[in-house]
Amino acid sequence: MKKQPQITEKTRQTFVEVFCELYSQKPIEKISVQEIANKSGYNRSTFYQYFTDIYELLDSVENDLLNDMKKEWANKELSMHTVQDTLYCLDKREHLLVLNALLGDYGSARFLKRLKKEITLDQLELNVPHNHSLTPYFIEFYLTTSLSLFRLWLQRQKDLSSEEFFKIVENLYARGITPYFKE
Helix, strand or coil: CCCCHHHHHHHHHHHHHHHHHHHCCCCHHHCCHHHHHHHHCCCHHHHHHHCCCHHHHHHHHHHHHHHHHHHHHHHCCCCCCCHHHHHHCCCCHHHHHHHHHHCCCCCCHHHHHHHHHHCCHHHCCCCCCCCCCCHHHHHHHHHHHHHHHHHHHHHCCCCCCHHHHHHHHHHHHHHCCHHHCCC
C-alpha cells in the first residue's frame, strides 16, 4: 500500500522542523537520530526512510532553502542589485526556523559559503572594478557584513520591522555609523 504524498511530506517536514529546533540549540555532533525521532513522534526506522543520517538531513535543509531562494529570485520582478534585496527573499515566516538553525550559534559555516556563492557579482550593483586585485575583499566585506547583520536581526527575533532593518543596512552602507551618534 502506498503512503499518501501529503502524509509523507508532513512526516519529512516534522523531521526537518525538529532537527532545526535542535540545531539552533546545540552543535550537529550532539544531535542524534534517536533524539530527532523521539521528538518527532516517530521511530528511527521511519527517519531512515527519509534520510540516511543527520548530515543528509542538513544537506536537504540547506538545499531546500537555497532552491526556494532561487525560485524567489527568478519570480521577482525586482532585480537583485543589493544583498538587502537578496536577503529580502529570506525574510519569510516559513524560513525562520531553518534560518535560525543555519545562521545560529551552531550553524553551518558551509551554508554561509554556499549562500555567498549564490549571490554573484553580477547580481550586485557594487561600484568596484571587476578585475581589480582588491575586488574580492570588497565583495567579501559587503556580503559578510550584510549576512552578519541579517543573522543578528534573526537572533534578536526581528526586533526591527523588515522595513526598518533593510533601511538601516542600506543607510550603514551609504553613510556609515556616524549619523547614528549624537554629538
